[in-house]
Amino acid sequence: MEAALERFGEKLLPFANAIGNQRHMQAIRNGLIAILPLTIVGSFFVIFLNLPIPGYTEWIAPYREILDVPFRFTVGIMALYASFTIGSFLGKSYGLDDITSGFLASLGFLLLVMPVNITEGITSAGVEITGRYIPITPLSAQGLFSAILASVIAVEIFHLMKKYKLEIRMPEGVPPVVTSSFSALLPTLVIILVFWIPRHILNFDVNGALTWLISPLQVFLTGDNLFGGILTVLLICVFWVLGIHGPAVLGPIVRPFWDQAIAQNSEAFQAGMSAFQLPNIFTEQFLQWYLWIGGAGTTLALVIMFMFSKSKYLRQLGRLSFLPGLFNINEPIIFGAPIVMNPILAVPFIVTPIINLFIAYFFTIMDWVPRMVAKAPFTVPAPIGAMMSSNWNVMSFFLVLICFAVSWVIYWPFFRIFERRNLENEAAVEAEAEATKAEVNDAATA
Known part of the structure; x- marks a missing residue:
């Protein structure tokens, strides 16, 4: 079985590497990761505005609109930030100026937004407002x-025009900042025309068309479709078993859906919807807190078993892996045990999160736990992170403990088999060392 896994991994590795290392995929992944501080901190304001304390809602009501501003200017405009970071990373990969690339990407994206024209005055803070505004x-x-889409197109235009020298060149001796600015003049004009004409002249709603095209996939992966959740988890775990970083390969494809899903939940919750009725079950946070306890594959239980193993190697590895595992970082155990290409540990590594997915899904649809309303840092220990992300719901804390107990039961027989194999190997190594030592002593005596 181990040889079959290895052959399968060798065949799949080039394909996975091609996806993971593809220029545009890398830019999307890195760009979305770059805005994490904004989305995480913004999510904390959702938590802060909805603390489950008697009388808290009434007490905070006069300040609610003010306290909502940080959320609106972080999570509320995350696509604008993402356009800049994705464009910046993509431009950098081509050797272009990353700041200019980011600005051009944001420009292209903003041109896809139709301003709202307010002709009749609306009073805000005692001031009558009219004019054109960008809706949030x-x-x-x-x-x-x-x-x-806008980031990729804008930077590709910039790259092609740079490649074929369709730019305004400045004489030598001009400061690099000035040269860079003038070289972007023609690309800026082309990008404006490319995005402005379809949206504002032809009145083609790019965002609406994209939303319509991807809506079936979005509902499949992040709504409440159980099969979609299983497929996502299965692919991530199988990639890890084959020695491929699962989230790195699938991240550029799935993460935009995850980000949309948790933002939709946060916005609906902010608008007054019950946390039990939010639109999306399978957010990244659902997987993070109920399935990835200790990291992908729910490996914290295995780490603790290793800590008290009779095998010297497993015991030492478990102790070294415990602290990272507690904060949901499990590369030490995945590559140290290893779980990669290991048919004994691969089975529970794949099966455990899928079983826990069924359990957490059942608890959610039965309204025993709410759906996720906010992001929390992935390094928070799972029971606390689950409470933070689910509006401080205590049952979420206990659901994590239930999933942990289930993972312990599933991993235990496989751990015992793996431990026995390691003990046999260690005994064989010690016997060989003793035999070698005896031969040396005999030779010395002779």
């Missing part, structure tokens, strides 16, 4: 795929 909704998670 298209800049939120709703416009994330438009941001990705």
Whole structure:
């Protein structure tokens, strides 16, 4: 079985590497990761605004609109930030100026937004407002795929014009900042025309078209479709078993859907919807807190078993892996045990999170636990992270403990088999060392 796994991994590795190392996929992945500080901190304001304390809602009501501002200017316009970071990373991969690339990507994205024209005055803070305004909704998670598309197109235009020297050149001796600015003049004009004409002249709603095209896939992966959740988890775990970083390969494909899903939940929750009725079950946080306890494969239970193993190697590895595992970092155990290409540990590594997915899904649809409303840092220990992300619901804490107990039961027989094999290997090594030592002593005596 181990040889079959190895052959399968060798065949799949080039394909996985091609996806993971593809220029545009890398830019999307890195760009979305770059805005994590904004989305995580913004999510904390959702938690802060909805603390489950008697009388808290009434007490905070006069300040709610003010305290909601950080959320609106972080998670609420995440697509705008993403357009800049994705464009910046993609431009850098081509050797272009990353700041200029980011600006051009954001420009392209903003040109896809139709301003709202307010002709009749609206009073705000005692001031009558009229004029043209950019609505915030298209800049939120709703416009994330438009941001990705606009970033890629804008930077590709910049790259091609740079490659074929379609730019204004400045004489030598001009400061690099000035040279860079003038070289972007013609690309800026082309990018404006490319995005402005379809949206504002032809009135083609790119964001609406994209939303319609991807809506079936979004519902499949992040709504409440059980099969979609199983497929995502299965692929991530199988990639890890084959020695391929699962999230790195699938991240550029799945993460935009995850980001949209948690943002939709946060916005609906902010609007007053019950945390039990939010639109998306399978957010990244659902997987993070109920399935990835200790990291992908729910490996914290295995780490603790290793800590008290009779095998010297497993015991030492378990102790070294415990602290990272507690904070959901499990590369030490995945590559140290190893779980990679290991038919004994691969089975529970794949099966455990899928069983826990069924359990957590059942608890969710039965309204025993709420759906996830906010992001929390992935390094928070799982029971606390689950409470933070689910509006401080205590049952979420206990559900993590239940999933941990289930993972312990599943891993235990496989751990015992693996431990026995390691003990036999260690005994064989010690016997060989003793035999070698005896031969040396005999030779010395002779």
